[in-house]
Amino acid sequence: MKKSVSIVLIFILSLMLNACSLEQDAASLYKQEAPLESQIIIPKSFSNNEKETIKVILTQSGKRVKNPDYVHFEIWKQDGSVKYNMEAAENEGNGTYSLSKELDHDGLYYVKVHASNDNSIIMPQKQFIVGKLSKSELELLQKGVQKQTEAHEHHH
Secondary structure: OHHHHHHHHHHHHHHHHHHHOOOOOHHHHOOOOOOEEEEEEOOOOEOOOOEEEEEEEEEEOOEEOOOOOEEEEEEEEOOOOOEOOOEEOEEEEOOEEEEEEEOOOOEEEEEEEEEEEOOEEEOOEEEEEEOOOOHHHHHHHHHHHHHHHHHHHOOO
């Protein structure tokens, strides 16, 4: 009697385990993510008091995004002394968006792009220089390069 109960129990457990196993096409039943990607393009050189244009090219699933939910640019100076309000980008067509800005102080700046399309939100950031760097900004950049170099050396 015990043997038949054990066999029935093993049979039931194996049925339950088989019910829990993944179907080969289970992944296709879920929404496939297509992350939004960006390439920020900054002019080779910025001069203070001259209008320059920063661009971003948005792609998703290998195609240029022609009608995103939104694209905004945010710009600030590294030391916090200058911060511009977030501004909507101009649509230049074919997935390219831009902002023309006159930056009136030399120094180390950052631009952050806020973009969304098809439930994918990104906020890439890039560093750039306007005019000449102060001594403290130059030291900050040099420390960043040293940290990167040290980090790479420890991995060998």
